[in-house]
Amino acid sequence: MKSLVSKITDSEVEVMRVLWEAGCELPIADIRKPLEKSSGWESSTIKTLLRRLCNKGVVLSTKRDVFYYKPLVSEAEYNEYTTQNLIDRLYDGSAKNLVASLLGRKKLDDADIEELRTLFKVGESNE
Template sequence: MNKLVSKITDSELEVMRVLWKAGNELPIAEIRRVLEEMSNWDTSTIKTLLRRLCEKGVVSVNKREVFYYSPLVSETEYNEYVTQSLIDRLYYGSAKKLVASLLGSKKLRDSDIEELRTLFKVGNEDE
């Protein structure tokens, strides 16, 4: 995975979410329309964020009659990378310590815990 993925800022992530949700390449006007509804960013801010994402190698741009943008990294790939990075940084690579932390902090509802139990059982059967 591209190391620059870890350098995506929160603002850039909002742009990525627009691209991921679309599921196909978008013209800049459509990206602008969606982001202007969600935020108070002006056109120059949006263009700057798109340029930075292109420079980081996580978005591609194609010039036709206008510029079209598409993600080069899927949302799943991004989430997996960021999750693993979090586990590595905070829990020394131990997903078990992350889960223990969530359980200990009472951040999970009983239904969440039951769902995790089911996932763990399925994981054990496949191994």
């Protein structure tokens, strides 16, 4: 899974987001519409991105009257991998250092900090 997710480009993630939001397999037209509107990509670009995602093994295409596509990697799996990769690359594998950086740069407001405190307390009670 890790090697599959690591090969997804930023443009391909935009295609994956359409698939993840749908929660089911989609025909090409239903993928094209939101992407043409949000990104301005041509149909050929979207087809190329879908073909690449299929070749990488993260999307499955099924031919019926038209091609239907469904993700083989969930958004949660992708987010988990990319978050861990970020922590490993920038913070030497320390999530604590990431949080300290966010606190030090005032990227978390009081409500965010309180929410994190609540999450930590819930985590403690589950152990």
